[in-house]
Amino acid sequence: MNVLSQAWGWLTTAANWHGSDGIPTRFLQHFEYSVEAVLIGALIAFPLGLLTGHVKRGGLLVTSLANVARALPTLGLVVLLVVVMGVKFRAVMIPLVALTVPPILLNTYEGVRNVDPQLTDAAKGMGLRPWQVLWRAEVPAALPLILTGFQFAAVNAVANTAIAAYSSFGGLGRFVIDGLATTDYGMVAGGAILIVIAAILNLVFFAVLRKLLVSPGLRQKKQTV
Amino acid sequence: MISFVQVGKTYPDGTVAVAATDLTAESGRITVLVGPSGSGKTTLLRMVNRMIDPTSGEILIDGVDVRSKSAPELRRGIGYVIQNAGLFPHRTVLANVMTVPRLLGWSRDKARERAMELLTTVGLEESHAKRYPFQLSGGQQQRVGVARALAADPPVLLMDEPFSAVDPVVRKDLQTELLRLQSELSKTILFVTHDIDEAIQLGDKVAVLNTGGVLEQFDTPTELLAHPKNAFVESFLGVDRGVRRLSFFSSSGVPLRPEPVVAFDAPAAEVLARRGSQPWLLVVDGEHKPLGWLPADQVPADGDLSRVPVGDLTSYGHTFDAETDSLRAALDSAILSPSSRAVGVGDGGRVIGVASVEELVPAIRAAQDGSTPAAIRGDSPDAEPIGGSGIGDTVSEISDAVPDTGTGENPETV
Amino acid sequence: MRSAGLFPHIPSYLGTYGSLIQQQLTMALLSVLFGLILAMPVALLCVRFPKIYAPVVGLLTVIYSLPSIALFVLLVPSTGLTQTTVIIPLSFYSLAALVPNIVEGVRGIPEDVRLAAVAMGYTGARRLIAVDLPLAVPPIMAGLRVATVGNVSMVSVGTVIGVGAFGALFTAAAQLSRSDLAITGIVVIVALALACDLLLVVTQRLLTPWNKRRSA
Numbered sequence: 074m075n076v077l078s079q080a081w082g083w084l085t086t087a088a089n090w091h092g093s094d095g096i097p098t099r100f101l102q103h104f105e106y107s108v109e110a111v112l113i114g115a116l117i118a119f120p121l122g123l124l125t126g127h128v129k130r131g132g133l134l135v136t137s138l139a140n141v142a143r144a145l146p147t148l149g150l151v152v153l154l155v156v157v158m159g160v161k162f163r164a165v166m167i168p169l170v171a172l173t174v175p176p177i178l179l180n181t182y183e184g185v186r187n188v189d190p191q192l193t194d195a196a197k198g199m200g201l202r203p204w205q206v207l208w209r210a211e212v213p214a215a216l217p218l219i220l221t222g223f224q225f226a227a228v229n230a231v232a233n234t235a236i237a238a239y240s241s242f243g244g245l246g247r248f249v250i251d252g253l254a255t256t257d258y259g260m261v262a263g264g265a266i267l268i269v270i271a272a273i274l275n276l277v278f279f280a281v282l283r284k285l286l287v288s289p290g291l292r293q294k295k296q297t298v
Numbered sequence: 299m300i301s302f303v304q305v306g307k308t309y310p311d312g313t314v315a316v317a318a319t320d321l322t323a324e325s326g327r328i329t330v331l332v333g334p335s336g337s338g339k340t341t342l343l344r345m346v347n348r349m350i351d352p353t354s355g356e357i358l359i360d361g362v363d364v365r366s367k368s369a370p371e372l373r374r375g376i377g378y379v380i381q382n383a384g385l386f387p388h389r390t391v392l393a394n395v396m397t398v399p400r401l402l403g404w405s406r407d408k409a410r411e412r413a414m415e416l417l418t419t420v421g422l423e424e425s426h427a428k429r430y431p432f433q434l435s436g437g438q439q440q441r442v443g444v445a446r447a448l449a450a451d452p453p454v455l456l457m458d459e460p461f462s463a464v465d466p467v468v469r470k471d472l473q474t475e476l477l478r479l480q481s482e483l484s485k486t487i488l489f490v491t492h493d494i495d496e497a498i499q500l501g502d503k504v505a506v507l508n509t510g511g512v513l514e515q516f517d518t519p520t521e522l523l524a525h526p527k528n529a530f531v532e533s534f535l536g537v538d539r540g541v542r543r544l545s546f547f548s549s550s551g552v553p554l555r556p557e558p559v560v561a562f563d564a565p566a567a568e569v570l571a572r573r574g575s576q577p578w579l580l581v582v583d584g585e586h587k588p589l590g591w592l593p594a595d596q597v598p599a600d601g602d603l604s605r606v607p608v609g610d611l612t613s614y615g616h617t618f619d620a621e622t623d624s625l626r627a628a629l630d631s632a633i634l635s636p637s638s639r640a641v642g643v644g645d646g647g648r649v650i651g652v653a654s655v656e657e658l659v660p661a662i663r664a665a666q667d668g669s670t671p672a673a674i675r676g677d678s679p680d681a682e683p684i685g686g687s688g689i690g691d692t693v694s695e696i697s698d699a700v701p702d703t704g705t706g707e708n709p710e711t712v
Numbered sequence: 713m714r715s716a717g718l719f720p721h722i723p724s725y726l727g728t729y730g731s732l733i734q735q736q737l738t739m740a741l742l743s744v745l746f747g748l749i750l751a752m753p754v755a756l757l758c759v760r761f762p763k764i765y766a767p768v769v770g771l772l773t774v775i776y777s778l779p780s781i782a783l784f785v786l787l788v789p790s791t792g793l794t795q796t797t798v799i800i801p802l803s804f805y806s807l808a809a810l811v812p813n814i815v816e817g818v819r820g821i822p823e824d825v826r827l828a829a830v831a832m833g834y835t836g837a838r839r840l841i842a843v844d845l846p847l848a849v850p851p852i853m854a855g856l857r858v859a860t861v862g863n864v865s866m867v868s869v870g871t872v873i874g875v876g877a878f879g880a881l882f883t884a885a886a887q888l889s890r891s892d893l894a895i896t897g898i899v900v901i902v903a904l905a906l907a908c909d910l911l912l913v914v915t916q917r918l919l920t921p922w923n924k925r926r927s928a
Contacts, residue, residue, distance in 0.1 A: 076789045143861045144905035146868040146898060152882040153894035195384025198347055198456075199398050199446070200374030213388040232779035236869060240886065249785055253872065258789070265782035272777045288388030290430030 076262050083259035084266070094247065096267065103244035103271055106237070107230040110166060114173025114226055122181025122222075126215070127207060135182045142175035147233045155240040165237045172233055173226035180222025184215030216287050224279040231275050235268045245271060299325045300346055300454065300488060305355035307341055307511065315341045316511030318355060323503075325360075325453075326484040330501035332491055334534075338511030339490045343456050346488060347376045359454060374398055377447030377455040377485070381463050383439045385431040391417070391442050392427040398450045409449075416445040421475055437468035444476075448483070457489045461496065473499060494535060498523070498542065506531050520546040524666070540666070544626035547665040549618055552628050552658060554642040554651030562589060566601030573597045578637040581611055586648040588614050591637045617641040620650050625665055629658055720892045726880045729900075735795070735877035736904060739870070740863040743799050747806020747859055754807070755814035756840075769812060776808035780869045788873055798870040805866070806859035813855030817848030850923065853916040857909050864905040868897070 083089060090096050125131040150168035158164040188211045196210040212219070238246025248264025251257075300323040307316040316338040323329035331339040344350040345357055348369040357364045364372055385394050395413035400406070417427060420441040431439055440460060447455055461469045473496065480487065491497055497504045498519040505516045508530050515527045523543035526532040532539075558576045560569055562583060572579055573594045581589045581603055590611025598605055615634030618627040620642040632640035632655045639652045719729065726732065758765040783801035791797040821844060829843040845852075868879030876883070881897035884890065917923075 076786070140857075140861060140909065141902065141906070143858065144865050144902045144909075146865045146879070146882070146901045148868055148871065148876075148879060149882045149885075149894050149898040149901065152886045153891055153898065156885060156889050156891045156894060189382075189384070189387075191380055191382045191384035192386065193384075194349070195378065195380055195443075196386075198349060198373055198378035198380070198384075200370040200372070200401055202370045205401075210386060213386070216388070228777045231777070232781070235779045235781050239872065239882075246781060249781060250872070253785070261785045262789075265786045268779050268782040272779055272782075273774065276774060276777055288430070290386075290388045290390070290432060 076258070079259035080262035080266055083257075083263035089260075089263075099243060099245050099247055100267065100271070103231070103234055103246075103268075106165070106169065106234045106242075106244055107227060107271075107275075110169035110173050110230040110234070111223065111226050113166065113170045114230075115177055115223065117170070118174040118177035118226075119181055122178045122219075123185055123207065123212070125178075126182040126185025127211065129186050132182065132186070135178055139175040139179040142172060145171060147172060147236050148239060151237050151240050151242070160241045165240065165242045169230055169233050169237065172229040176225035176229065177219075177222045180218050180225070181215070184218030184222070185211050187218075188214045213288060214291065217283070217291055220279065220283055220286065224276070227275050227279065228272065231268075231272050299323065299358075299360055300329075300486060301358040301361075302342065302345075303356050303358065305342070305345060305352045305357060307338065307345070307350065308353050314510050316345075316352070317513075319511065319513050321505055321513060321516060323486060323488050325486045327502040328480060328487040328489055328500050330489045330491060330497040330504045331507060332494055332497035332501075332504055332534075333507030334492065334509060336509045337507035339492075339507050340458055341511065342507075343458055343488055343490045346454070346456055347373045347378060374402055374450065375452050375454070377450075377452045379440075379443050379447045379455065379457045379460045381459045382436075383431075383443030383460075385439055385442055385446070387431050389430075390427065391422075391429050391431070391434070394431070394442055395446045395449050397446060402450055412449060413445070416448055417442075419448070419479070420445045435468075436464045437472060440464060440472060441475075444479075448485075453486055455485045455487045457487060459490055459492070462491065462493065469496075476500065495542075498545075506534060519543075541626060541629070544629060544662065544665060545624045547625040547661075549620060549623050549625050549628040549642070549661070551661045551664065552620070552625070552640070552642065552653050553661075554620060554653055555657070556651040558639070558652050559649050560603065561586070562603045562606075564603065569597060569601040569603055573601075578639060580614065580637075580639075580641060580649065580652055581606070582649050585646070588617060588641050588643075588649050590614055591635065591639075593637075612636050614641050617643045617647070617649075620644055625658070625661060628653070629655075629662065632658055720890075720896060722881065722893065722896075723884055723888075726884060732877050732880070733900070733904065735875075736864065736867050736901070737908075739795050739798050739802065739867045739875075739877065740860065741908075743802035743863050744806045744856065744859050746799065746803035747810055748856070750803065750807045751810035751814055751855075755811045755818070758811065758815045759818050765815060772808040772811055775804050780805075780866050781872060784870060784873050793874050795870075795875055797873060798867060798875055802863045802866060806863060809859040809862070810852070810855040813851045814848065817851035818844050820851065821847045846920070849916065849920050853912060853919075857912050860908045860912060861905045864908055865901055868901060 154164040196206045234244045235246035238250045245267045248260050252260030302321040304318045306318040308314050333339045345352050396409040399409035461472045506514045508514050515531045523539045559580045562581050579592045618631045628640045639654045642650045644650045787797045829839050868876050870876035871879030871883045878897050881893045885894035
């Protein structure tokens with residue numbers, strides 16, 4: 074097919090694999106922006122999710138926030154901030170973080186809130202201190218859902234980093250935007266394929282993480298839900 | 299010893315969960331708190347390990363105020379078992395049991411050794427150790443819950459409706475198991491239940507609580523059954539408390555007559571002689587185990603019992619063990635038998651003799667008169683008391699012997 | 713040309729507010745509709761054959777993770793610079809959001825209700841329509857809300873291939889360095905999304921009058 078052969082042609086052109094706008098550089102940029110967006114989002118959302126989930130309060134706030142965030146057009150935010158602030162790292166990172174916070178917050182909140190109250194009661198009753206109850210009982214039991222939240226956040230980050238390229242920003246989206254501008258369709262399709270690969274690598278990473286972190290005692294539960 | 303001194307709990311909205319309560323749970327004994335929902339029984343229990351703080355009064359364990367230690371430290375020295383066990387789903391059975399010893403700073407090896415030992419103690423197998431809670435049945439999970447509570451060998455055990463989420467058959471097992479464990483370990487156990495039967499079976503002493511956290515009566519089970527202090531306690535005990543109280547009395551005082559008992563191969567002369575004096579004959583086999591009843595008028599004229607097919611004999615219902623069973627089991631055996639006679643057996647199920655309902659009456663009377671019950675606990679057969687239907691003329695005899703509990707009369711005057 | 717109002721004059725080549733809103737909603741809601749039409753049989757197959765559920769969810773997760781911008785540009789050679797190019801990926805996102813909710817919804821029906829329905833003689837399709845689906849409405853509506861809100865917002869990414877409805881304001885904002893256009897675009901899109909959400913909440917209340925409890 075024409076598209077694929079064009080994309081293949083572009084992907085296999087040696088020149089595209091070198092330099093500051095080469096594929097490896099753009100790939101690493103994409104990776105870096107996504108990871109930073111998730112980490113900054115986690116820094117904000119994870120403690121907040123633990124807190125709201127632990128005290129079982131603020132559910133309406135958390136769910137409304139997630140809803141509003143879902144409604145926010147990333148592209149609009151990126152454009153707005155770049156117009157206002159200029160092409161700066163912060164101008165793009167703010168919208169990205171705005172989209173990594175809600176899934177982490179929502180899933181951490183739901184996960185911790187829904188931990189069997191008998192479990193926390195028993196943990197307290199055995200003499201675990203409040204922090205130990207959180208880290209040894211609530212977080213491990215809620216881990217499957219928490220990881221899902223992080224996964225969604227990372228999915229958002231990868232997708233929106235691609236969109237952020239619209240405002241002269243790096244990452245794999247650059248190829249799509251530049252290709253469209255110069256009507257180099259091989260570059261557009263090649264870039265899109267790289268973005269898809271990045272998204273799938275992200276999922277693979279989380280599948281491995283789940284295997285490593287989630288206790289087998291909880292895995293069964295997930296299947297029967 | 300756990301002492302509640304004028305302990306009360308009033309919530310900010312004015313709801314009284316526990317009215318000023320004095321109660322002492324003695325060391326090495328099982329003290330049961332029983333009552334309907336809203337009677338504050340769980341609140342009382344949870345005050346001991348400071349899961350809830352009282353608004354008045356104080357709680358002492360062996361004379362020391364529970365507030366003298368930090369809550370986590372206090373709790374590590376008190377076993378705690380709850381309804382659905384509350385096991386850590388992400389940890390193996392072994393790791394669950396090791397929790398408190400590890401919190402107390404035991405080495406991993408020592409904690410593991412102790413945990414393995416406890417799994418055996420509560421009736422689990424070594425192969426269960428590596429499993430996760432979801433791989434266990436409800437009853438097994440509860441056993442792990444008990445093992446986990448016992449792990450650091452705490453002198454005090456709090457059990458909050460531990461067996462109410464499992465099915466009746468498993469519950470029975472767990473109750474029997476708890477009594478066996480307690481006979482070995484002698485913990486100070488505070489046990490909450492809404493089930494009066496469980497309370498009476500397990501408790502050395504039972505505290506009956508009423509809505510609003512009012513302690514209505516605190517007595518031994520047999521005292522409770524014999525002398526309920528007021529209408530609430532009486533209705534909470536149910537209409538068959540008289541019969542149930544018989545569980546606490548040994549059947550050893552029941553006169554067992556050997557005369558009606560004949561072997562299937564007994565000499566004809568003997569059979570015919572017995573037929574003359576007894577309305578019912580109990581036919582036994584070569585090992586002296588019961589085969590069934592034969593009315594005197596159906597004994598063959600030649601006295602040869604071996605000609606009577608076993609299927610033609612009337613069923614004897616169930617027997618009772620004259621050494622270990624309770625009066626309740628003896629009475630039940632008599633009621634269930636069409637001959638109105640209970641069959642008492644000894645070692646190996648050999649028949650010792652039989653007693654009619656009438657002959658049980660003096661023993662029952664003696665029990666009702668408040669003589670000290672023999673130590674019979676938890677090993678009576680699971681015989682439900684029989685109501686008035688379908689037993690014919692025996693009913694009037696029994697209702698003579700057993701106080702009518704439905705009317706609120708003082709049972710002593712019956 | 714700058715105006716301080718919330719609804720500034722927009723360059724005439726973009727169209728009018730009315731036409732942009734219409735395009736935005738058409739693409740977003742058609743995608744949800746197509747997603748729902750696809751999701752029903754897929755979900756019911758998963759209920760019928762539980763073994764395929766885990767792989768199906770895995771596949772849907774992968775689809776959901778594929779960035780819209782990549783899918784749009786990869787579809788252009790086949791479907792051109794048209795609304796169809798935007799609607800196809802968004803339909804699949806809706807599918808991904810809906811299938812698990814429908815499956816959990818139907819599976820979550822209390823066993824006693826299901827047994828009662830069977831005992832009364834309901835069979836196959838009639839039971840599905842009369843009992844199973846109505847009781848599964850709350851989770852299905854939850855899925856519809858997620859899909860709708862997400863789609864209304866994501867349509868704007870279509871502007872990279874020239875069919876972004878309100879997204880066109882973002883393109884214009886970038887080209888003309890006009891923050892007011894970007895703000896207006898964001899506000900209108902968020903408002904549209906939340907209005908659709910509200911409409912779905914009201915619909916759910918009307919559909920399930922037996923559910924007195926407020927659904928989250």
